[in-house]
Amino acid sequence: MVAALWVPFATLAGVVTSWQVQGIDSDWVDRQQAACRHLPFPKAEYVAAWSGVVLGVSAVVVCVLLARRVRRECGGRLAGTKAGLVAHIGAWAGVLTIPLELFLLYATYSPVDSGPVLGDCG
Template identity: 60%
Template sequence: MTVLGALSSWYVQVIDRDWVDREQAACGPLPFPRTEYVAAWGGLALGVAAVVACVLLAQRIRRRCGVGLWSTRSGLLAYVSVWFNGLAIPFELLMLYCVYVPDPSGAPHCM
């Protein structure tokens, strides 16, 4: 979920760049692609879901094994995933913000 969340948020930029290129080629405004909204919200949802899954896994490991999260292989993987999500979630929030901010360059001008 961590990797998919980051990739989904990164894909927002790919969609936006493609849309800008098509808009410039058409010399006029084109409708904004809805897939950009889906990718931005999906990235954030996956990032938050990864943290929730880690917390649930930690509780399960403590209940079953009576050890800390980092004492098992799956727990250590989940622990590392949360730290990566500490970096990914702000990026995912930034991409979501960028989707809703109007483009400062305005409509392209063709001569």
């Protein structure tokens, strides 16, 4: 089942894309310091932050829908099949990683109090 394999893939991809927010932000600060001026905020950081949350939540939603389908068609539990077990484990991992993804989304939109220090640009 493709849906069962989507769950762990989306969970992992959600964490990876959310984690890219930190790298994009660090690169942006480094570019500002090198240019000695404030640069526009990178839109890629917004895309990465939202992608992480969407992938993480979609993993859990797909797992729930898959479980309902298996229960309706087979009358059994999702974890009773190999593909279902993979989806079940991936969804639980997704539930654990969604708070991280939400925090990084929040951090993307929260204002930076002091801003990047541009250093000695004289």
